[in-house]
Amino acid sequence: MKTTISKVSQYVDQEVTIGVWLTNKRSSGKIQFLQLRDGTGFIQGVLVKKEVSEEAWEAAKHLTQESSFYVKGLVRKDDRAPSGFELTVTDLNIIQYATDYPITPKEHGTEFLMDHRHLWLRSSRQHAILRIRNEIIRATYEFFNNHDFIKIDPPILTGSSAEGSTDLFHTEYFDRDAYLSQSGQLYMEAAAMAFGKVFSFGPTFRAEKSKTRRHLIEFWMIEPEMAFTDHEESLVIQENYVSFLVQSVLKNCPSDLKTLGRDLSKLENIKAPFPRITYDDAIKLLKDKGFNDIEWGEDFGAPHETAIAESFDLPVFVTNYPTTIKAFYMKPQPGREEVVLCADLLAPEGYGEIIGGSQRIDDLELLKKRYEEHNLTDPAYKWYLELRQFGSVPHSGFGLGLERTVAWVCGIEHIRETSPFPRLLNRIYP
Amino acid sequence: MKTTISKVSQYVDQEVTIGVWLTNKRSSGKIQFLQLRDGTGFIQGVLVKKEVSEEAWEAAKHLTQESSFYVKGLVRKDDRAPSGFELTVTDLNIIQYATDYPITPKEHGTEFLMDHRHLWLRSSRQHAILRIRNEIIRATYEFFNNHDFIKIDPPILTGSSAEGSTDLFHTEYFDRDAYLSQSGQLYMEAAAMAFGKVFSFGPTFRAEKSKTRRHLIEFWMIEPEMAFTDHEESLVIQENYVSFLVQSVLKNCPSDLKTLGRDLSKLENIKAPFPRITYDDAIKLLKDKGFNDIEWGEDFGAPHETAIAESFDLPVFVTNYPTTIKAFYMKPQPGREEVVLCADLLAPEGYGEIIGGSQRIDDLELLKKRYEEHNLTDPAYKWYLELRQFGSVPHSGFGLGLERTVAWVCGIEHIRETSPFPRLLNRIYP
Numbered sequence A, B: 001m002k003t004t005i006s007k008v009s010q011y012v013d014q015e016v017t018i019g020v021w022l023t024n025k026r027s028s029g030k031i032q033f034l035q036l037r038d039g040t041g042f043i044q045g046v047l048v049k050k051e052v053s054e055e056a057w058e059a060a061k062h063l064t065q066e067s068s069f070y071v072k073g074l075v076r077k078d079d080r081a082p083s084g085f086e087l088t089v090t091d092l093n094i095i096q097y098a099t100d101y102p103i104t105p106k107e108h109g110t111e112f113l114m115d116h117r118h119l120w121l122r123s124s125r126q127h128a129i130l131r132i133r134n135e136i137i138r139a140t141y142e143f144f145n146n147h148d149f150i151k152i153d154p155p156i157l158t159g160s161s162a163e164g165s166t167d168l169f170h171t172e173y174f175d176r177d178a179y180l181s182q183s184g185q186l187y188m189e190a191a192a193m194a195f196g197k198v199f200s201f202g203p204t205f206r207a208e209k210s211k212t213r214r215h216l217i218e219f220w221m222i223e224p225e226m227a228f229t230d231h232e233e234s235l236v237i238q239e240n241y242v243s244f245l246v247q248s249v250l251k252n253c254p255s256d257l258k259t260l261g262r263d264l265s266k267l268e269n270i271k272a273p274f275p276r277i278t279y280d281d282a283i284k285l286l287k288d289k290g291f292n293d294i295e296w297g298e299d300f301g302a303p304h305e306t307a308i309a310e311s312f313d314l315p316v317f318v319t320n321y322p323t324t325i326k327a328f329y330m331k332p333q334p335g336r337e338e339v340v341l342c343a344d345l346l347a348p349e350g351y352g353e354i355i356g357g358s359q360r361i362d363d364l365e366l367l368k369k370r371y372e373e374h375n376l377t378d379p380a381y382k383w384y385l386e387l388r389q390f391g392s393v394p395h396s397g398f399g400l401g402l403e404r405t406v407a408w409v410c411g412i413e414h415i416r417e418t419s420p421f422p423r424l425l426n427r428i429y430p
């Protein structure tokens, strides 16, 4: 029976054939222990000299790291094995002996590993991170489909920038200029007026010359947008969504979390509702903690976000930021125009902002005023104003950064490992 | 109870409140009939003068197309209504009276509608198409998750082109050149060696100066790639996947298909296995049909694809194309090197190619030879060669174009309606 390592539990004491690569091996003279992987999992194959053909024994002896072959064997239940199973090898059929595989079990520098990202993906740690990324993607679709959101794909190529930003990649679009999208939000607002509740999930781009452990040049974002929904209702969706992601990973990726050595107690705790703190109180909290480098009206830096997050076990919503430091489309708090109906969700353990969200301005005159204040004279924005002219309704939305969320759930240092082929300031290869 | 039109069946004879827009209305003096939409569906609201307040009656009288309001009413089962339900309106609460909504029930030209795409999305036909697109996206994740594929996101920004193509969008990536991806396939091959079975689903870009009803500049593609999988096994996955998409739309979008007037008998029939015809036999078939403008070794144009597809009720795989007209990475047929182990899947009814797939070259020396033949000297490709050096295995994959598939399933003329904000040769607005 041709199968995969992930399915051996269905074939206990039966003979199976699996296409595999060798990750490591050791030998005791009469027994060879082969560490095998097939992409779906890892298993040990045991070859006993007197029980296999001489050809099979010799073939196994010459196996090198990352050699590819079909292995035939009997599936044995083995409680000592990490996977719970072992393979008693009966035969093997070599596809290719690999020579000089560059990534050996010894330590390698990060740049070396990044240069070999196409191979580094095969390592157990990278494999675990990207399987958790896959689960977060899968759970995102499950969550938004179950909540009756329609997936809408906003364009990547646009004639203007979403927030008047300058960190844009430019390209020539036939006879005119185009830019790579930094956010699909404005388009999602149009879509929400047509479909009620919508979400996007696609790549976004920031040509930012920053080199931190939290930034990628190309990253994926989920951007839900909801008509007839105020900011409070949006916060409830956000905390339920993030809880669902974390609980889904706990449920469906236990062995990947184990591979990463993740402290599960930090994740098991992550259940809605999440605590909230206003920007005002966050400033006070920072002052109490001895920060003298921030005043009301200024945006937080990474150390501030970390200090705020440290005061809570759960992700925390920081709400009602000053109007002047937030995007032009955010709705002012009624009766207190100097702050907006918004929140950033800060992940625990110093992972920083994973969600930014707000209620949007629905009043045409106020939006026009903001256009003027922000010099948004580009006619490419005309259509966005029209959303407030033809049946404007209260609406809210948010954006979650996939890679930052993966980094937090995995508990890893640097965001570059959360992307299969990360794009960084100095890296566009492989 | 605040709810949505899609859920009124849960509240028969109960009072609900729904945020809605007016699409149309008529009045008989003592009764007003309001056609309502909320993004989740369409329903008729009935206002009887003597049963509502004078304020509510007057507010309703002034309603214009696309005015937004909260409507309160009793849900009535009504078998004559298209949705099966009607709303006996008890009150309404105006959010905004819209004036001069540009898209009226009369006919508009395509360019006018495309200029107002942000509003056109609200029309019942566009709404139906994009809900079917959403279902095809949802079903894609369901299919590949159920078949143990891992979602891997290949990069959009790359230092080279996938197939030596020239139709690439260029951008400056800090101090070097980058291009927008036309296909993630090469990266997916690296991922398949790490994860076994993988799929991508993201935007791709072709800076092609062609203006046909089948081409978009920016479109989404699903690209699965499978290790230890030959071309025959890949074809089985492909036909099962396409069948699953069509049957999912039939099951979950009956009212959307009805809105589009789709001939359901053409879709109900779409079940695996699909017929196959070799390129050799397809050439003969075309000759028999009187085509004199094509010879063995030449690629098909749209009229040829349509003529081939017309000979079958189901989508048809055209297999084993000449090596010279296909991509450099396709594996030659053993014993007949002038053709490759590939197939294009042609949709019925003249919708053309929706899938292209092949087994990939796994032999290092042959791939090197192809590199030379295609002048692929760019060091940006080095990593791709290494996949054949370190544990190369037989592997196959394919790419399905989302928008062409949506066009076919919806039975619509032009691909531009399948994208929320289509990018065309002359269009990057809105």
Ligand SMILES: [Mg+2]
Residues within 6 Å of the ligand: A344, A353
């Ligand atoms: Mg922030």
Ligand SMILES: [Mg+2]
Residues within 6 Å of the ligand: B344, B353
């Ligand atoms: Mg073709």
